[in-house]
Amino acid sequence: MKDVSIIAVDLAKQAFQxxxxxxxxxxxxxxxxxxxxxxxxxxxxPACLVAMEACATSHYWGREIMKLGHTVxxxxxxxxxxxxxxxxxxxxxxxxxxxxxxxxxxRFVAVKSEEQQAQAMIFRARDLLVRQRTQLINAxxxxxxxxxxxxxKGPVHLEKLNDAIDELETxxxxxxxxxxxxxxxxxxxxxxxxxxLEKKLHAEAAGGEVTKxxxxxxxxxxxxxxxxxxxxxPMESFRRxxxxxxxxxxxxxxxxxxGKQILGKTSKMGQRDIRRLLIIGAMAVVxxxxxxxxxxxxxLAGMIxxxxxxxxxxxLANKMARAVWAMLTKKExxxxxxxxx
Numbered sequence: 001m002k003d004v005s006i007i008a009v010d011l012a013k014q015a016f017q018x019x020x021x022x023x024x025x026x027x028x029x030x031x032x033x034x035x036x037x038x039x040x041x042x043x044x045x046p047a048c049l050v051a052m053e054a055c056a057t058s059h060y061w062g063r064e065i066m067k068l069g070h071t072v073x074x075x076x077x078x079x080x081x082x083x084x085x086x087x088x089x090x091x092x093x094x095x096x097x098x099x100x101x102x103x104x105x106x107r108f109v110a111v112k113s114e115e116q117q118a119q120a121m122i123f124r125a126r127d128l129l130v131r132q133r134t135q136l137i138n139a140x141x142x143x144x145x146x147x148x149x150x151x152x153k154g155p156v157h158l159e160k161l162n163d164a165i166d167e168l169e170t171x172x173x174x175x176x177x178x179x180x181x182x183x184x185x186x187x188x189x190x191x192x193x194x195x196x197l198e199k200k201l202h203a204e205a206a207g208g209e210v211t212k213x214x215x216x217x218x219x220x221x222x223x224x225x226x227x228x229x230x231x232x233x234p235m236e237s238f239r240r241x242x243x244x245x246x247x248x249x250x251x252x253x254x255x256x257x258x259g260k261q262i263l264g265k266t267s268k269m270g271q272r273d274i275r276r277l278l279i280i281g282a283m284a285v286v287x288x289x290x291x292x293x294x295x296x297x298x299x300l301a302g303m304i305x306x307x308x309x310x311x312x313x314x315x316l317a318n319k320m321a322r323a324v325w326a327m328l329t330k331k332e333x334x335x336x337x338x339x340x341x
Contacts, residue, residue, distance in 0.1 A: 004028045004045060007070075008098035009038075009052045010090045011061065019094035020045075025102065030091055043068050051101035053077045053093075054109040062111035074109040075100050110233035119204055119230035123223070123273070126197040133190040137161075140183040147172055158187065201226055213327055217334035219281030219320060227273050228324060235329045241322030248275045250318040266314055275317070282316035283309070 002022040010017040016038045020028035033041055042050065047069045052058050054074040062072040075097060083096035100106055112120075133155065140161055141151055149164045149172075151157050164170050165180040172180070205211040205222035214225040238244045245251055249270030252263035268275070286300075286309050294301035299319075303312045327334060 002026065002028050004048055006049045006051060006098050006101055007042070007045065008094045008101060009050060009061075010094040010097065011052055011055060011058060012090070015090070017090035017094045019091070019098050021098045021102070025099075030094070032090070039064060039068070042070065045070075047071070049073060049101060051075060051097050053080055053097060059112045059117060063114070066111065072111055073101055074111060075106065076109060079106065110237065116230050119226055122197060122201050122204065123227055123230055126194060126201060127273075129190050129194050129197065133187055133194065136183055136187050136190070140180060140187075143176070144180070147176065155191070158184070210328065213331075213333055214324065217320065217323060217327070219278070219285040219316075220324075221281070224274070224277040224281055227277055231271050231273055235325050238325060241325035244325040245318050245321040247271065248278070248321050250275060250278070250314065250321055278317040278320050279313055282320060283313040285316060286313050
């Protein structure tokens with residue numbers, strides 16, 4: 001039997017399809033294993049490369065497989081798809097993963113630690129609760145609008161919603177008042193839970209060296225700093241800052257051909273959580289600069305004078321991403337180039 005060089009795994013909840021390939025690419029074995037058999041089977045194999053798609057539970061299995069002495073590589077599913085031959089099934093998917101993992105130019109996803117995934121859970125839980133609270137507020141605003149009560153968007157206007165439901169002058173039917181109070185009670189529960197999560201998030205961000213360093217940059221607060229630490233791979237995996245910016249999807253979409261460079265809108269192909277937070281932070285910096293003024297001759301002053309604010313914010317977010325890479329690779333706090341000049 002040939003020595004196995006790559007073991008590709010098509011993950012699932014209970015059934016795992018494994019595909020063993022030799023160094024030259026020939027098939028060594030194809031097996032379907034249950035969840036209880038999976039790690040026991042890999043423990044009997046010689047140390048080799050184990051490849052999986054970067055999907056649900058892949059980071060957990062990656063950590064467990066590395067404990068057995070194997071090298072783990074996680075591949076984005078979009079990079080595996082071109083290697084699937086005709087019909088899609090578990091065996092074909094596992095073979096495609098093995099083929100993709102053998103490519104010398106393939107890009108991989110770093111296996112996240114338990115600490116990173118715990119931080120990501122705090123961030124995701126807060127994000128979910130904020131969205132659900134927003135849904136409730138907008139639903140209540142929509143219902144009250146049918147009775148002639150119009151209130152602006154946002155949780156800061158909750159008091160107006162509460163007053164409109166309590167005041168008898170509004171002439172709301174009793175059923176509307178009762179259901180409206182149910183909405184407000186549920187919104188209050190979400191607000192309290194969000195506040196508790198934000199305390200945990202701020203505590204996590206205040207206790208880490210990386211998050212403290214990131215917060216020295218204008219436009220990056222505890223939420224953005226924790227998101228970068230939780231979702232971004234080690235900065236050493238990027239050769240330069242522009243590679244990290246491209247990984248976030250903050251670069252123009254290219255449709256170049258025939259030696260002619262054609263750039264389009266922002267690609268949005270990368271990590272959307274960090275990208276969204278960097279743009280929000282950049283927009284805050286742009287608003288503050290527009291009110292207070294930017295130093296004469298600075299890049300930001302020139303951009304604000306001739307470009308729309310959102311375009312300036314996206315360009316600034318690109319520069320912030322490059323600065324984040326430099327700060328974390330050099331282990332330095334942020335320094336203002338204008339002030340340094």
